[in-house]
Amino acid sequence: QKEVEQDPGPLSVPEGAIVSLNCTYSNSAFQYFMWYRQYSRKGPELLMYTYSSGNKEDGRFTAQVDKSSKYISLFIRDSQPSDSATYLCANSGSARQLTFGSGTQLTVLP
Amino acid sequence: KAGVTQTPRYLIKTRGQQVTLSCSPISGHRSVSWYQQTPGQGLQFLFEYFSETQRNKGNFPGRFSGRQFSNSRSEMNVSTLELGDSALYLCASSFNLGDGGNTIYFGEGSWLTVV
Numbered sequence: 382q383k384e385v386e387q388d389p390g391p392l393s394v395p396e397g398a399i400v401s402l403n404c405t406y407s408n409s410a411f412q413y414f415m416w417y418r419q420y421s422r423k424g425p426e427l428l429m430y431t432y433s434s435g436n437k438e439d440g441r442f443t444a445q446v447d448k449s450s451k452y453i454s455l456f457i458r459d460s461q462p463s464d465s466a467t468y469l470c471a472n473s474g475s476a477r478q479l480t481f482g483s484g485t486q487l488t489v490l491p
Numbered sequence: 492k493a494g495v496t497q498t499p500r501y502l503i504k505t506r507g508q509q510v511t512l513s514c515s516p517i518s519g520h521r522s523v524s525w526y527q528q529t530p531g532q533g534l535q536f537l538f539e540y541f542s543e544t545q546r547n548k549g550n551f552p553g554r555f556s557g558r559q560f561s562n563s564r565s566e567m568n569v570s571t572l573e574l575g576d577s578a579l580y581l582c583a584s585s586f587n588l589g590d591g592g593n594t595i596y597f598g599e600g601s602w603l604t605v606v
Contacts, residue, residue: 415595424495424581424597425534469534471595477522477585478547479595481534 384408385472387482396491400457404470404482407451411472411480414446416455419467419484428468429455460489493518495584495598503604509570512601516563516584522546523565524595525557528579537580540565572605579603 387404394400402416412433417425429444431437437444445454453470465488471479496515504510516523524539524547536549540559557567563584569576579602585595 417597422602424599427594427596430594471534475547477539477541478524478536478549479526479534480536483533 382407383483384480385470385482387470388485389483391486391488393488393490394460396460396462396489398460398489400460400464400487400489402455402457402468402470402485402487404453404472405451406453406472406480408472408474408480409451410474412448413473413475414444414453415471415473415479416442416444417469417471418464419469421466425469462489462491464489495582495596497580497582497598497601499601500599501602501604503606504572506572506574506605508572509568510572510603511566511568512580512582512603514565514567514582514584514598516565516582517586517596520584520586520596521563522585523559523563524583524585525565525567526581526583526597527551528581528600529577534581537567569603574605577603577605 385406414431416429419425434448441458443456467484467486469484470482498513522541525537528534539547543559554570559565579600581600583595583597
């Protein structure tokens with residue numbers, strides 16, 4: 382079993398939809414949780430960073446961490462075609478070494 | 492503020508050769524880490540350097556090595572290249588946060604093809 386599991390998709394939604402992306406993890410030592418967005422042939426771009434459990438909001442993006450169920454979510458409101466990318470969850474115990482999920486490929490249709 | 496800079500962006504090598512990839516972190520970042528990304532295995536941690544010392548190492552063979560210089564710039568080397576080493580090699584630099592964590596920023600990567 383992988384330490385971080387993520388549904389690879391692909392996921393297609395119409396423009397303006399609310400997108401829900403999820404990861405589960407098995408390592409109880411993880412306490413730093415990040416979401417990255419990666420466009421084709423580009424490096425991952427940090428979207429959200431959360432320490433321990435709770436919610437964090439930044440514009441159209443909301444990250445949720447539930448450490449009791451080891452479940453991480455990223456919500457994108459009012460999705461745009463420019464949001465089409467691969468979304469990667471990344472977890473860490475020390476925040477120096479990231480363990481990534483396999484990524485979810487998202488397409489937002491105009 | 493400039494981001495993480497990696498060179499070269501693209502390269503093609505022959506099996507058995509060696510390759511050196513270079514990374515310049517964001518100014519002020521002292522931690523540099525390297526990751527390998529392949530379609531089959533995804534993003535996997537190679538190693539992390541801080542103040543010229545390797546602090547963490549992933550599960551990769553000894554053919555993969557790295558170093559960090561006093562100006563925080565880093566290089567990674569892969570010797571005796573194999574076809575399976577074809578991948579996107581990503582460098583990341585990080586800045587410590589007050590909660591003990593780091594925000595980790597990636598460069599655009601170096602695309603290595605081994606033929």
